[in-house]
Amino acid sequence: MDEITQKVSDRYAKAASTGEQMCCPTSYDMANLQSFIPEEVLKISYGCGTPAGLKSVAQGETVLDIGSGGGIDCFEASRLVGPTGHVIGIDMTDTMLEIAQRNAPIVAANLGYPSSNIEFRKGMADAMPVEKGAIDLIISNCVINLAPDKRKVFQEMFRVAKPGGRFTISDIVADQPVPQYLIHDSEKWGDCLSGALTLTDYIAGLTEAGFLGLHLITSSPWQVIDGIHFFSVTLTGYKIPAATTVSTVRYATLRGPFSRVVDELGTTYFRGVPQPITQNVATLLSLAPLAEHFVLSPDQLCLDQADSRWTAVYPTKGPCLWQGHFALLAGPFVEATDDDHHLYRRGEPVEVCNRTLTVLETAAYAPHFAIINRATQRMSEETDSCAPDGSCC
């Protein structure tokens, strides 16, 4: 174990035995969890999200939790997969594993299961003691930022996922690369800050490992240190299985809200214009987070504003106020353009005025963006327009 990882493990061993408060706000339904998970586990919940993929867990599935800590998410997964499902929690810290293991039979009894459907294994996130292609859903809550070699963790995730499997992970990311003086601060590393990747690098690591259909479930601001914004994101992505049937789909027409997008396989689409696609692209576009954006068809199909499937959101009239907001596209496209000519590249902060913010907060756009505010003080209320005719930049 390298020095940083040893310090992280010592830190969490200490936290597990003292029950100290650490890390970030989550949005657990505590009343529900308290009904079957002992307090000893709940008080050492150190996540930075609520892996929302749990909502999509089906009975009988196999779930893996990387860095399971006291086991809070494993126990919730245990309830959701039911007695026929299986949950594996992996952690490198003995004290955490002992608490989780001790509580597994208690939770099983509280759920009315004949025996526990969870096993906790000691192991590292970048070399997981899990066989290839065994997992339906990988979850992880505020752990991967702590691992020194994230790319290896992402590769391991892809190895253990079943074809057709998916992940939902909550983690801390930064709006810019974390500088060396913070990277070498082991205290802040243990606080889930120094090891944070930028959103761009985080998503790139997952797509390089082979995952597709990456998209944002939630994001929320966490801390600002020396101008670096740390925020938590919950992301989902898929290990797409090889196509077994030949699809009749030949064309995809973008419905909106974006006026132009580039998918993860490099195909560009303009809203309303039929784009010829390959079988692989048809499979990608059929995934839930992408399907709603397209009409897939065997024939060329054009859309215009009069069509109810057209989902553009146009900018409102009025002055631009710059108030420090930046928008980070978080999928499922690598590049996208709105109707005010803003070009968003996945993970990269783009400064937006209040008018654009209003557009990005609409139901059609909001799920695709993390919004941060880099202003350190309240901006003046003076209006500032980027073009002489009052149009937005």
Ligand SMILES: C[S@@+](CC[C@H](N)C(=O)[O-])C[C@H]1O[C@@H](n2cnc3c(N)ncnc32)[C@H](O)[C@@H]1O
């Ligand atoms: C911030 S805590 C989160 C625990 C748990 N996921 C939760 O939500 O309460 C991080 C946990 O990940 C474990 N951990 C950190 N780095 C790890 C690594 N590289 N491999 C395995 N476990 C790791 C720690 O021991 C600790 O239990």
